[in-house]
Amino acid sequence: MQIKVFSGDPLEFATQALVVGCFEDIGDDKLVGRLDKSLHGALASLRNRKEFTGKHNKVIELKTLGNVPAERVVLVGLGKRKEFTHERLRQAAGAAARALKASGVSICHTVLNQQGGDNSAGIRAVVEGINLGTYSFDIYRTSPREVTDLAELTLLVESRSQIKAAEESSSESRIVCGSVRLARDLVSHPGNIATPSFLAEQAISVSNRNGLTCHVIDCDEIERLGMNGLLHVGKGSIQAPRFIIMEYNGAGSGIRPVVIVGKGITFDSGGISLKPREGMERIKDDMAGAASVIAAMQAVATLRLKVNLVGLVPAAENMPDGRAYKPGDVVKTMSGKTVEINNTDAEGRMVLCDALHYAQRYKPKAIIDLATLTGACLVALGAEASGIMGNDPILTRALKMAGEATGERLWELPLWDEYGEAMKSDIADMKNSGGSHAGTVTAAWFLKQFVGKTRWAHIDIAGTAWEEKGRHYLPKGATGVGVRLLVEYLKGV
Numbered sequence: 001m002q003i004k005v006f007s008g009d010p011l012e013f014a015t016q017a018l019v020v021g022c023f024e025d026i027g028d029d030k031l032v033g034r035l036d037k038s039l040h041g042a043l044a045s046l047r048n049r050k051e052f053t054g055k056h057n058k059v060i061e062l063k064t065l066g067n068v069p070a071e072r073v074v075l076v077g078l079g080k081r082k083e084f085t086h087e088r089l090r091q092a093a094g095a096a097a098r099a100l101k102a103s104g105v106s107i108c109h110t111v112l113n114q115q116g117g118d119n120s121a122g123i124r125a126v127v128e129g130i131n132l133g134t135y136s137f138d139i140y141r142t143s144p145r146e147v148t149d150l151a152e153l154t155l156l157v158e159s160r161s162q163i164k165a166a167e168e169s170s171s172e173s174r175i176v177c178g179s180v181r182l183a184r185d186l187v188s189h190p191g192n193i194a195t196p197s198f199l200a201e202q203a204i205s206v207s208n209r210n211g212l213t214c215h216v217i218d219c220d221e222i223e224r225l226g227m228n229g230l231l232h233v234g235k236g237s238i239q240a241p242r243f244i245i246m247e248y249n250g251a252g253s254g255i256r257p258v259v260i261v262g263k264g265i266t267f268d269s270g271g272i273s274l275k276p277r278e279g280m281e282r283i284k285d286d287m288a289g290a291a292s293v294i295a296a297m298q299a300v301a302t303l304r305l306k307v308n309l310v311g312l313v314p315a316a317e318n319m320p321d322g323r324a325y326k327p328g329d330v331v332k333t334m335s336g337k338t339v340e341i342n343n344t345d346a347e348g349r350m351v352l353c354d355a356l357h358y359a360q361r362y363k364p365k366a367i368i369d370l371a372t373l374t375g376a377c378l379v380a381l382g383a384e385a386s387g388i389m390g391n392d393p394i395l396t397r398a399l400k401m402a403g404e405a406t407g408e409r410l411w412e413l414p415l416w417d418e419y420g421e422a423m424k425s426d427i428a429d430m431k432n433s434g435g436s437h438a439g440t441v442t443a444a445w446f447l448k449q450f451v452g453k454t455r456w457a458h459i460d461i462a463g464t465a466w467e468e469k470g471r472h473y474l475p476k477g478a479t480g481v482g483v484r485l486l487v488e489y490l491k492g493v
């Protein structure tokens with residue numbers, strides 16, 4: 001998608017669609033007033049008949065029949081003025097974008113950014129909303145869909161002096177959105193394509209394109225390194241596990257890196273502790289953490305952020321088989337700690353524990369892991385927030401703030417030592433599953449045993465990685481959650 005920035009009278013541009021935001025408490029919005037006049041009072045009458053009142057994310061499309069140069073006007077509700085935030089703007093832009101896509105619009109102009117104060121955050125919110133709202137994943141269709149993609153977006157700013165800054169902000173967003181789209185693509189690929197080796201190939205090509213170093217550890221080396229958690233989870237699958245290492249040097253040598261770790265289970269059948277059949281197809285998204293890590297590495301490198309960053313992805317497929325790991329097995333993890341397996345479906349923590357241990361060798365400033373780790377997190381927080389737990393309040397707070405800024409909200413759950421009671425094993429250092437109570441927290445407690453004294457935060461994206469219905473800038477399917485969050489956090493490091 002090409003993005004342009006112009007200044008000038010919005011009502012004088014010939015375009016397929018002019019996207020305009022409306023507040024519920026309209027006040028004296030000059031543009032809406034002029035548009036209403038050009039359309040012979042159409043907007044006022046829509047409002048009077050309560051067909052379009054400016055309710056947040058409500059969209060209406062009007063053919064202009066030659067009354068203004070734009071072929072159609074797409075009005076989108078911004079809600080109440082005093083409730084306005086950049087996230088609300090991002091959502092409104094996303095809602096408008098979905099309407100544009102449904103109507104097959106390929107060229108549009110918008111003034112939505114002016115409602116955001118035409119500052120950098122407002123520009124970015126509009127670009128993100130529109131770019132991400134028009135996403136779809138169509139590569140497995142052999143007959144093309146009837147929708148055309150939005151090819152060109154023009155942001156109209158109020159004065160010429162704002163053009164340069166707006167261009168900079170929009171090109172930054174375009175880079176970030178490109179990475180969110182990459183993450184969505186990776187998650188959307190079916191499990192028969194997106195295998196551990198496929199993830200590794202993707203990481204290599206992202207690295208080659210963006211000047212990152214990438215090292216892929218294969219099954220033999222995983223065994224030699226003693227990464228037995230990862231090895232055991234992968235044992236039931238014909239697809240051998242991989243351990244992917246991506247490195248970006250943006251701050252010069254000697255500066256301690258941040259390490260980001262993503263759960264890369266390319267399909268989670270549950271293994272011998274098999275999941276129920278209903279909805280099992282969705283669990284191809286169990287590598288959403290890995291997708292976000294690979295995509296965030298790409299974004300950070302393209303933006304040339306001044307940070308040293310390492311991305312780690314333990315990738316495996318969790319399957320039942322004669323060779324599969326099974327309940328009752330005891331696994332010696334890379335750290336030396338032993339784990340009794342009481343549920344092979346608690347596999348995410350088994351691959352993550354080795355990655356978290358491996359991360360220590362970088363003497364990192366901080367470790368952040370992202371994982372579709374527990375169904376319990378979906379039960380607790382739904383799709384509105386990812387869960388966050390960690391051992392460092394300052395790190396947690398910084399991530400929460402990045403969550404507010406990006407709309408990828410985080411909600412903290414407690415991580416008291418007492419939760420470890422549930423993880424006691426009769427024969428090993430710990431069990432891998434603590435049962436149904438506080439499942440999100442006991443999973444995080446398990447991970448905490450492998451980070452030593454390093455500052456660490458764990459983000460459970462089980463509820464946020466996949467959008468069930470489709471809303472605003474999140475079309476149905478993979479959300480790419482975590483990419484914008486990580487980039488925003490890393491900009492502040």
Ligand code: BES
Nearest residue numbers: 343345346348372373374375376433462
């Ligand atoms: N990947 C799942 C968690 C999950 C479930 C994510 C549904 C998204 C949607 C994870 O590996 C898992 O199976 N967790 C178990 C843990 C339990 C066995 C302690 C769960 O949530 O049931």
Ligand code: MN
Nearest residue numbers: 268345346347
């Ligand atoms: Mn599982």
Ligand code: ZN
Nearest residue numbers: 265268286348
């Ligand atoms: Zn899983």
